[in-house]
Amino acid sequence: MQKNILKSGIEISEVGLGCMSLGTDSNHAETIIDEAIQQGITYFDTADLYDFGENEKIVGKILKKYQDQNGIVIGSKVGNHFNKETKEHFWDPSKEHIMNSIKASLQRLNIEQLDLYMLHGGTIEDNKDESIEAFERLKEEGLIKAYGISSIRPNVIDYYLENSNIETIMMQFSLLDNRPEDLLEKIDQHDVKILARGPVSKGLLTGKSTEILNKKFKDGFLEYNYNDLSDTISQLNKEYDNLSAVTFNYLKSFNALGSIITGASSPDQLKDSIQNYNQSLTEKEIKHARAIVKNLEYTNHLS
Incomplete structure (x- = not known):
């Protein structure tokens, strides 16, 4: 599988496994992670908030047997104070919280150094310099190799591009949700890589698109009303199999x-995703598909 290189030299597989959907059954999760390794996936994405710490524990336990031989890269996220018992959480991007949280994440993942640590959201009102200082300190102390943010707010993204050494930005990005296109030139100029989550738009861009459309999207999707979305999906299905x-x-x-982050609830679903990734289209076919869908733009958090 294609590997893409971050500024720090970390190599990540062009398809990454989004671990949030693994669930809490460790044996079942292991079948999916084992399949991911077999398919050439080396990037595994988790967060401290997923299942209130349990996801990190499961991912760390399963990946332990692979870490010395397969170039495994683990990314996790921080920024939410959470209570495992009450299931409550609140936003906290403070330096103190970030510096303390890494210790808990490393312990749950059973590693001494995290490859990629990302801020799990963020607003323009945050004390962003304090957050950046925390991530830089963690790099200096050798607790993380690189850091990034998970955000779809253009003003937050711009600030971090201009004022930090982020290496990744995780954002919702697909053929239907093409809002990030307006940010790509600036992101690329800073040699930052995108981790694209939601590549199939909640199932709208799968073989079950019509079923998903009628089950989940009666109110539309982003700037598409139901009729717009139905027409677009129908045209795409007519021209592409x-x-x-x-x-x-x-x-x-x-x-x-950098990496397309795909979730999987079974090994077979993951196999299908990799087959889809490996199926090549011509540049002309890609441009034609792009011409069928709407041009979307971010309308909030611009300045």
Whole structure:
């Protein structure tokens, strides 16, 4: 599988496993992670908030047997104070919280150094310099190799691009949700890589697109009302026999792409995703598919 290189030299597989959907059954999760390794996936994405710490524990336990031989890269996220018992959480991007949280994440993951640590959200009102200082300190102390942010707020993204050494930005990005396109040139100029989550738009860009549309999207999707969305999906299905392959190829066409983050609830679902990733489309086919969908833009958090 294609590997993409971050500024720090970390190599991440162009498809990464989003571990949030693994669940809390460790044996079942192991079948999915084992399949991911077999398929050439080396980037595994988790967060301290997922299942209130349990996800990190499961991911760390399962990946332990692979870490010395397969170039495994683990990314986790921070920024939420949470209570495992009450399931309550609140936002806290403070230096103190970030510096303390890494210790708990390292313990749960059973590692001494985390490859990639990302701020799990963020607003323009945050004390962003304090957050940046925390991440820089963790790099200096050798507790993390690199850091990034998970955000779809252009003003937050701009600030971190200009004032920090982030290496990744995780954002919702697909053929249907093409809002990040307006930010790609600046992101690429800073040699930052995108971790694209939601590549199949909650199932709209899969073989079950019509079923998903009628079950979950009666109120539309982003700037699409139901009729717009129905017409768009129908046209895409008419001209392409594999919508997942189309959105994967669309994402692969951008230089700023680091990894497409795909979830999986079973090994077979993961196999299908990799097959879709490996199915090649021509540049002409990708451009035609892009012309079918709307041009979306971010409308909030611009300044």
